[in-house]
Amino acid sequence: MIEVSVLGATGMVGQRFVQLLSHHPDFKIVALFASERRKGARYADSVNWLVSSEVPADVGDIRLGAVGDSVPTKIVFSALPSDIAKDVEEELAIKGYYVFSNASSHRYDPFVPIMVPEVNESHFEAVKYQKGKGFIITNPNCSTA
Numbered sequence: 001m002i003e004v005s006v007l008g009a010t011g012m013v014g015q016r017f018v019q020l021l022s023h024h025p026d027f028k029i030v031a032l033f034a035s036e037r038r039k040g041a042r043y044a045d046s047v048n049w050l051v052s053s054e055v056p057a058d059v060g061d062i063r064l065g066a067v068g069d070s071v072p073t074k075i076v077f078s079a080l081p082s083d084i085a086k087d088v089e090e091e092l093a094i095k096g097y098y099v100f101s102n103a104s105s106h107r108y109d110p111f112v113p114i115m116v117p118e119v120n121e122s123h124f125e126a127v128k129y130q131k132g133k134g135f136i137i138t139n140p141n142c143s144t145a
Helices: 011-021 082-095 117-129
Strands: 002-007 026-033 076-080 098-101 135-138
Touching: 002 011, 026 135, 076 082, 082 098, 082 135, 117 135
Parallel strands: 002 026, 002 076, 076 098, 098 135
Antiparallel strands: none
16 A cells, blocks of 8 residues: 655645545555644545545544644655645645646646646656655646546
């Protein structure tokens, strides 16, 4: 089981990450992050859950961390707003984290692949040229996908 964290977990995109990852056979969500004002709250009590009938049971009791807190997993799914994501994701990648981002803030960086694995898996090679020990991979915007 691969342990992962989700940044921006209370927003709509973060909720979708949580929904998909909580039912995935290979991933286990161990940490969720939101704004400083939600820090310490139970996820199920803090999120206005909209993506399905109820918050997945395996994540409801997770206490939220604040963006900027220490991240306990090597793999991070980021649903942060672009203005926040740029610096936070770069810092994480430099420190050695593998960041999978939904934000647009890195889409014009020539060394951050915009991945659609079924279409351009060879673009993953671009991460070799990113600074730091980790990497950032982003996805195309929803209309392109």
